[in-house]
Each structure stands twice: as C-alpha cells, then as structure tokens.
Amino acid sequence: MTQFPRIRLGTRRSPLAMAQAKEARRRLCEAHGWEIDAVELVPVIASGDKVQDRPLAEIGGKALWTRELDAWLAEERIDAAVHSLKDVETFRPESLTLAAILPRADKRDRLIGANSIKDLPKGAVIGTSAPRRAAQLLHHRPDCKVVTFRGNVATRLAKLDAGEADATFLAAAGLERLGQDDIGIPLDPANWLPAPAQGAIALECRTRDDATRRALAPLDHAPSRAEVMAERVLLSGLNGTCHSPIAVLCDHTGDMLEMRAAIFSHDGAERVDGEMQFSPGDDAAARALAEDLLRRASPATRALFGGTP
Numbered sequence: 677m678t679q680f681p682r683i684r685l686g687t688r689r690s691p692l693a694m695a696q697a698k699e700a701r702r703r704l705c706e707a708h709g710w711e712i713d714a715v716e717l718v719p720v721i722a723s724g725d726k727v728q729d730r731p732l733a734e735i736g737g738k739a740l741w742t743r744e745l746d747a748w749l750a751e752e753r754i755d756a757a758v759h760s761l762k763d764v765e766t767f768r769p770e771s772l773t774l775a776a777i778l779p780r781a782d783k784r785d786r787l788i789g790a791n792s793i794k795d796l797p798k799g800a801v802i803g804t805s806a807p808r809r810a811a812q813l814l815h816h817r818p819d820c821k822v823v824t825f826r827g828n829v830a831t832r833l834a835k836l837d838a839g840e841a842d843a844t845f846l847a848a849a850g851l852e853r854l855g856q857d858d859i860g861i862p863l864d865p866a867n868w869l870p871a872p873a874q875g876a877i878a879l880e881c882r883t884r885d886d887a888t889r890r891a892l893a894p895l896d897h898a899p900s901r902a903e904v905m906a907e908r909v910l911l912s913g914l915n916g917t918c919h920s921p922i923a924v925l926c927d928h929t930g931d932m933l934e935m936r937a938a939i940f941s942h943d944g945a946e947r948v949d950g951e952m953q954f955s956p957g958d959d960a961a962a963r964a965l966a967e968d969l970l971r972r973a974s975p976a977t978r979a980l981f982g983g984t985p
C-alpha cells in the first residue's frame with residue numbers, strides 16, 4: 677500500500693511562505709499526476725518569525741529560518757521543506773540535500789515609495805534591515821537615513837503606510853507570489869544588485885531519503901540551479917553572513933553564466949565591484965571572483981567577511 681499523503685511538505689507560516697509551498701505542491705502534483713491532497717502542507721513556526729523587532733543579523737542570522745524545519749526533517753515529521761533559498765545558510769548539514777530548485781522568478785529588488793533611488797527626497801528615511809540594501813542605498817545616497825524594518829511583506833508595507841519610512845525595498849519575486857507585483861518599481865541590476873539566490877524556491881529533504889529525492893527530482897530546474905549555486909559559491913568564498921553587505925546576480929548568456937557582484941562597507945562609502953563569465957558548475961571561477969573582491973577591499977571592509985584572500 678502506498679503511504680498517504682505521499683509527501684509531507686514543511687513550510688514557514690507567513691503568507692509568502694505558504695504561497696511558495698502551494699507552488700511547490702502544485703508542481704509536485706503536476707509532475708506526478710497526483711491529486712492535490714497527495715501532498716500535505718505542514719506549517720511550522722520558525723524562530724525567525726517569533727522575534728520581529730530586531731534585525732535578523734542581531735538575533736542569530738539565517739539559521740533562525742531553518743532550525744525548526746531542519747529538526748522536523750531529522751525527526752521524520754516532514755519529508756521535505758520549502759525555503760526561499762536566499763534565506764538558507766550557505767553551509768548546510770550533509771544529512772540534508774537541496775533536491776530541487778524551482779524555476780527562478782524575477783531576481784530584482786523593487787523600490788516602494790519613490791520612482792527611483794535618484795528621486796528620493798533629500799534625507800529620506802528608508803526602512804530595511806538588510807545590510808546589503810542599506811549599504812547599497814547609502815552608496816548611491818549617503819544623505820538618506822536607514823531605519824530597521826522587519827516582519828513579513830504585509831507588515832513592512834503597513835509600516836510604510838504608517839509613515840515609519842519614506843520608502844522600502846522588497847524582492848520582486850515575493851510581491852509577485854503574493855499577487856502584489858504592481859507595487860513599487862523594479863531596480864535595474866545595472867546599478868542595483870539583489871541578494872544571493874533571490875527569487876529562488878528550494879526543496880530540501882533528507883540526503884538518505886531516496887524515495888523523496890526521486891519524487892522531487894523532476895521539479896529541479898537546471899538553469900536556475902546553476903545560477904543560484906554559483907551565487908552561493910561566491911557567498912561561501914566571501915565567508916559571508918547576513919551581517920555582510922553582499923550583492924550578486926548570475927544570469928545566463930547562452931551556455932555561459934555571467935556573474936556581477938559587489939561588496940560594501942556598512943555605510944556604503946566603499947563599494948568593490950566585480951564581473952566574471954564562466955561555465956555552469958565552475959565553482960573555482962566564482963571563488964576566484966570572491967577572492968578578487970576581498971583582495972581589492974580595504975582592510976576594514978574585508979573584516980566584515982570571514983574569508984581571507
């Protein structure tokens with residue numbers, strides 16, 4: 677007898693996480709010709725969702741998004757977990773495997789509250805708790821003031837409406853998945869780079885669970901995987917954490933990957949940029965770009981990263 681539900685899919689409870697879990701469930705059922713109830717969504721409360729008033733970097737970093745789901749996987753209470761890959765730590769336990777990367781959505785950030793970075797009023801207050809967004813903004817607009825903005829997408833938009841800030845940034849992918857992609861304007865990667873793996877949904881399962889790995893395999897989108905894995909190699913080469921202002925974007929140009937990356941000082945005064953083209957899977961190239969960025973950074977900025985060139 678086949679067990680039912682066939683797959684228990686763990687997810688965080690935020691509206692965005694639930695929308696992403698439903699997308700994963702839909703793709704799983706489509707790939708296998710299953711009825712929708714063959715995949716059970718199991719909402720789990722993450723530590724990162726419990727503390728809303730302090731920056732993630734201060735309260736323990738990205739591990740707070742995965743700790744509970746990791747435990748539920750280990751205890752076999754779920755078969756797979758759905759994650760925003762940009763929130764998943766660079767180093768994962770060997771007992772877990774990123775078995776599928778779904779086709780990546782819009783990779784860009786959107787600016788909400790002004791028509792462009794240039795159009796922000798002088799001295800504008802910007803709500804964000806991402807070091808990358810803060811530093812990148814201050815690089816272009818040192819006159820702006822950054823205030824901490826956490827919470828899910830709706831909470832941040834409510835804070836903006838309440839006048840706690842003049843503008844904020846949100847990932848286009850998240851807005852799209854919530855059906856709110858009419859909010860704000862997308863920022864051109866030519867001068868505004870997103871976070872590593874932004875816009876990618878990942879399904880993770882136990883490394884030794886062959887049945888689940890086989891079930892998830894057809895959902896994997898190879899071009900998206902190549903891009904986001906290269907971005908994560910850059911991140912690990914920089915030894916970056918969620919304290920480190922790191923921006924990177926990988927696109928396909930034909931069969932090649934084109935990577936643009938930048939690291940910043942917290943105040944944005946320093947920006948070190950780099951670009952490289954390489955073949956998918958060429959991790960050495962992405963690591964070389966990381967080393968090059970660190971080498972060209974000032975000692976103070978280099979100290980924001982654990983890596984040494």
Ligand SMILES: NCc1[nH]cc(CCC(=O)O)c1CC(=O)O
Binds near residue numbers: 762846849850873874
């Ligand atoms: N940091 C929180 C987070 N994690 C994933 C997304 C959106 C979806 C994605 O980027 O894949 C967001 C919201 C945001 O940054 O605006």
